[in-house]
Amino acid sequence: MRGRAVPAIEALGRRGYTPAGAVLMSGTVASLAINLTAAEERHRPYFEGPHRRELEKVYALLATDELLLAAHQELPQISSEAYFRMVMTGCIRGLVSAAPPKRSVMDVLTSLGLE
Numbered sequence: 001m002r003g004r005a006v007p008a009i010e011a012l013g014r015r016g017y018t019p020a021g022a023v024l025m026s027g028t029v030a031s032l033a034i035n036l037t038a039a040e041e042r043h044r045p046y047f048e049g050p051h052r053r054e055l056e057k058v059y060a061l062l063a064t065d066e067l068l069l070a071a072h073q074e075l076p077q078i079s080s081e082a083y084f085r086m087v088m089t090g091c092i093r094g095l096v097s098a099a100p101p102k103r104s105v106m107d108v109l110t111s112l113g114l115e
Contacts (some may be wrong), residue, residue: 005030016101024105025095032091040080 005026012022045051062068078086099108 018102018105020105021099021101021103021108024108025099028095029088029092033088036084036087040084 005023008026009019009022012025013019017025047055062072098112
């Protein structure tokens with residue numbers, strides 16, 4: 001019985017990744033997606049639920065600091081879906097840059113700071 005990850009590993013293999021490199025890539029992307037989703041679910045009560053008042057207090061506090069107020073005024077309001085796509089895209093681009101096809105897993109990990 002083959003797992004769900006096998007097609008992803010095979011697809012990355014067709015693009016020049018070793019099986020270990022493909023597992024590293026697909027596992028990292030899956031882990032990131034799961035963790036971002038879990039974090040969003042943990043924070044949802046602050047945006048949609050009973051803790052909304054606490055979030056409003058934080059915004060009011062930010063508004064008292066000139067530097068933070070200016071920074072927050074420049075930031076666009078984006079949906080959680082757009083934020084998810086933005087973070088995933090940035091992280092995947094970085095991972096692809098650090099882990100090109102045919103690069104050994106140890107070289108990738110070392111270049112990313114593993115000692």
